[in-house]
Amino acid sequence: MKLIASISTVAVALCLSGAAFADDLTTPGDAKSLGFSAARLARIAPWYDARFESFPPSDGLLPGAVVAIARGGKIAYLQAIGFQDRAKTVPMKTNSIFWIASMTKPVTSVAAMMLVDDGKLELDASVSRYLPELGTMQVATIDRGTGKPRLDPPKRPMTVRDLLRHTSGLIDAELYFAYPERGLSDPTAEFGIRLIHTLYGWKAVFRRDKTLADFVSSLGGLPLAHQPGEVHEYGWSADVLGRVVEVASGQPLDQFMQSRVFAPLHMVDTGFYVPKDKLDRLVDSPMPERPPIWDVTTSAKLFSGGGGLVSTAPDYLRFAQMLLNDGELDGVRVLSPQAVKALTTPALAPDVRIFGGDEVGGRAGTSFGLGFGIRTNPIYSWIPGSVGSFSWAGFWGTYFWIDPAEKLIGIQMVQATPGSKGRGAVMYAGINHLTYGALTIPQPPASSAPPVAPASVSPEALADYVGTYDFGYSVSSRDRQGLADGKNGWLGIESFVAMEPEGLRINKPTSGAPATRAGAMAGDLITQLDDTPLKGLTLAEVLARLRGPAGTTIRIKIVREGQDHATDLSVVRTVRRANAVQLQVRVEQGKLVAEAVGAWPILEFEKGKAMPLVATSSNEFTVDDEDHTRIAFVRDAAGKVSGLILNSGPWEQKAAMMASELIH
Known part of the structure; x- marks a missing residue:
């Protein structure tokens, strides 16, 4: 049976591998053939609808979304949900246009790496080679005694690689207030850091009526907040990189992206503003009015490489598929495989300090490459997925990830006010958990062996299995996210x-x-x-x-x-119940049943849906579901039930029985 299962696994893998060379990203295909349960994918739209109902526009969440999921170069799920306007009068469309904000940064990173491929840009060259006006920038060091900044010379020049991985020392005035938890306990030093951010807000000329050249010139007289290469702080690095692309290519950023990225990839609705004939597809701002800097209804002089693009789910799916295909789509090579590898390989050394937010760093289980967050440690990750998955999100809630191991792409297009309850309700966890939870268990070929007959288990034996079983945070057999390794204690x-x-x-x-x-x-x-x-x-x-x-x-x-x-x-240490994946087993009418009671469903198990378990031996049971789920209960050395295993073998998922007094 192990050999048969292995052959089946290889067959599925070969099928998905081959699909990458015959991409069909126009219409949704058969979910089952792509390794998904259609019934479990159908959980996605109701999940968003429930949040639109709970968090109306007054809570900062526009009542609509577009979700796209592709695997092996084919669409498994493409759904428009809700409305594209605050008044709920215009239904969302799959090609509705969103301001994607910081999802622009990966596109700018790709543009830069194209120039590296062309031999026109060097990753480890000083930025001042391309932008001389930044060659005299000093570094502001905060005196912890007085809180006053002093200016020191940089230990080494800021490089193009620093711009790509946000270790340039350049910051963003706005993001200080978005991420107040910076790890500084000295209030005097904290005041000094705040002063530098405020200085950027006063002096940097970042306006739609000014060009990237004007913006970069205004930075020349400001100090760097950190020594180049020593601190990862998300900020204006990608916008400066956009100007580097302009200088190295000899073209404005919008023209370079159109001719080298959007046109070859057939991204027909992506650009730095929405033309008049497409305004009816532009999704409303989650706020009553768009901030002037992000008014995408008219063209601007400033082409923000950090956050200026608008796009659609189908367009961005093509961009993501190109990356998953190592730089090629529909026979057109956009980027070299070596460039894609450089973009998606962790680029932060262990001694690099990380300031701002929870998307990157040890406590989030991620590192950063050259424009993408990269999943490195599933134990601490907020979301499921394979190690090596790469992703990023936008200021108003747009989000994508690419999982090379599963040949999977997920895209969420929403518009939500930063810091709002509504944005928090839809970011990251939902679409990832629901997508990976919809993956099916590969089945071996039908066997000629007779089916296993139901076994008889005494009421006393059934009572031993009653309890709540904890899977950590992982909904998928492809992942070991969270604390499902026996170390599930929380402080x-x-x-x-x-x-x-x-x-x-x-x-x-x-x-x-x-x-x-x-x-x-x-x-x-x-x-x-x-x-x-x-x-x-x-x-x-x-x-x-x-x-x-x-x-x-x-x-x-x-x-x-x-x-x-x-x-x-x-x-x-206690078990943290919030956001966990848990299965409750109990006896009803003399029979064993199981129901998901954590934050997420697992396989066919859902809240409010008790699934009957049919005994095949004294400690093994089956479920009549799409995956033909098998459950084996595990006992410790003393003979007490201590856990269970779903589908023992290469796709197994393990859970530990929770002691009720330890549940927080």
């Missing part, structure tokens, strides 16, 4: 922390969580965990030490401002 400080030279700074502990109940507070510096000093460790190493099985105790030594002695805390 409540993991999400908002930052490494400092002497230890781990707690920025925002979760109220009511184990650590806060034990006495941990915002601003505390953790210097030791279980007698191990944290000095010199990386954030990933420290996060790994925080993890452990639920019910175990960890000793934490903290230093608190205003106290002249360290404090020792003992914290008992």
